[in-house]
Amino acid sequence: MTFAAQLKIPATYLRGGTSKGVFFTLDALPEAARTPGPARDALLLRVIGSPDPYGKQIDGMGGATSSTSKTVIVSRSQRPDHDVDYLFGQVAIDSAFVDWSGNCGNLSAAVGPFAIAQGLVDPARIPHDGVATVRIWQANIGKTIVAHVPITAGAVQETGGFELDGVTFPAAEVQLEFLDPAAEEEGGGGAMFPTGNLIDDLTVPGVGTLEVTLINAGIPTIFLNAEALGYTGTELQNAINDDPKALAAFELIRAHGAVRMGLIARVEDAAKRQHTPKVAFVAPPRPYTASSGKPVEQADIDLLVRALSMGKLHHAMMGTAAVAIGTAAAIPGTLVNLAAGGGERESVRFGHPSGTLRVGAQARKVDGQWQVTKAIMSRSARVLMEGWVRVPPP
Template identity: 80%
Template sequence: MTHVPQIKIPATYMRGGTSKGVFFRLQDLPAAAQAPGPARDALLMRVIGSPDPYGKQIDGMGGATSSTSKTVILSKSTRAEHDVDYLFGQVSIDTSFVDWSGNCGNLSAAVGPFAISNGLVNPDRIPLNGVCIVRIWQANIGKTIVAHVPITDGQVQETGDFELDGVTFPAAEVQLEFMDPAAEEEGAGGAMFPTGNLVDDLEVPGIGTFKATMINAGIPAIFLNAEDIGYTGAELQDAINSDPQALARFETIRAHGAVRMGLIKHVDEAVKRQHTPKVAFVAKPRDYVASSGKKVAAADVDLLVRAMSMGKLHHAMMGTAAVAIGVAAAIPGTLANLAAGGGDRTAVRFGHPSGTLRVGAQAQQANGEWSVTKAIMSRSARVLMEGTVRVPGDAF
């Protein structure tokens, strides 16, 4: 019997925000995987350990959650005034599928540090000490992200005292600016509100009709009122993820919302678009205990938000969903804004299952249309391991 040897591919395993994934330079990938297509998808799935009917990704680098089943491909940017092109692939755990439909806001925090350390940023732009500004082209959604990366003695500073709920240990702060985050290519000609309304009645056959804010900002997202679907907004993961019926309801709501947003034409297509849109539910502040045991007081936050990612309740908050929350909260009349007390806002602090997060957004209205200049939040990033990842030579 002929045995195909494994091949080695240079790679870096990084945490970014509350996610982690395998990072590649485009030039380091095998030739067949340097272009989009089945070979690239097959390679990335094999690296992560998918599809895995056991749902564990034991034979790969994935961690069997949406937050840890991620891949990133980076290259020097060919676009003016940008340093690096950033492509994100969300790998399905149990099915043979890589979703390229959206960005990962958490891993965005690791893109700048990786780019600096791996020769993708002009050395002349890297200070000996201070902050290196890395302009990132997010290729999935065609948007610019500006990362402010701390530099010490000419190297990326990874350690520090910045604490991020959902991450156990402190690290150096990386500030991210998501420029003009409202999507241009998603649904309804790229409108921030693809239905034209701040709040819609979303009819979901067999389940009910719900008030919903459907927005394209950072990532396509559907916001619901927690009380309308039987929740308080203070739930932790087990309350949702241990309930198969609840998960099925959320997926059905997501599919019908995706149709209303113009992201898909029929609900059956949602199975091939798992990463977007996100479904989140919001509520007014209340006291609760986070998954770490940390007490979150109602006075500490402006609103509560829980969000679904790849069919499960997220353990903290996706970075792109945080952008959507910040933008929606900045626009009077959306469900997120109303949960936060209404009115004009430039920033909110929201409670999520692991604690709290602050995100800012600059929104303005002209000729009846809302636009957002940028959304801002801070994350952190750290290299966990670097070297080569191995896959069987016939894996792709």
């Protein structure tokens, strides 16, 4: 019996923010995987090591968490005033499913550096020393991200002194601007507030009726008050992830919220849309000890936020959820804004399980509707490994 050799595909393994993923240029993929469909999904599942009934992704590049089970495809942009198109695939761990319904804000920080290193950005726009501006079209949700990438001696600068809670070592700072971040296309349900309200009552069978803020910004997100769930907002991962009843309740909230937001037609459809919407709970500031042992003082933050991704409490904060937090905080009357003390603001610093994060947002009311022109935050990114990823042929 003869056996076929593994496929050898050019790829780069990058950390972006508090996530890691396998990055590909579109033209490096096998021809069948260059267009959306089953062949692409099957390839990416095999690269990451899913589906894995053991939940470990031992036979792939995934790290068995929502933060490390990610793939990215980047290509030269066909759109005017953009350098590259960026497509994000969230790979399920224990099922054969790739979710294309939203963006990854953390890995967005690595798209600009990757694009420059792969020669996808016009060299004339790369300074010898300084900051390169990379204009990114986020293809999942149809939005523009502007990445400001530090350059030293004509190459992407990866080392530096910027510290990001949730990442152990410092690196170079990459500033991101999410322009007009209210989700509209594949990743959202239309308006920033799909129900037209800043706060809604959401009835979830088996859980109760809860006050929620339903927002499409960065990524569709359902915000709740921590107190209504019996939490303080200072919880770390184990407090939620080791509680099956809590996880089941959050999934029910997510499913019913997704229907209310117009993202799915039936509660049962939530299983096929695991990446969006996100669920987060908020609380007024209070001191706590982060997962690293670092103390977070009440005076250090404006509010507390804990968010779930792919059915588990996130170890830090998803970048897209941070955009939603910053946007909601800037609009008086949302649960996020009220937890932060109310009033108008253009930035907010919130506490998450790994520490703190600051995000800015510029909001205004136009013809009675809230609009956010952009949200801004800083992350870091660096190449962990580059070369080829190998997978058995289909």
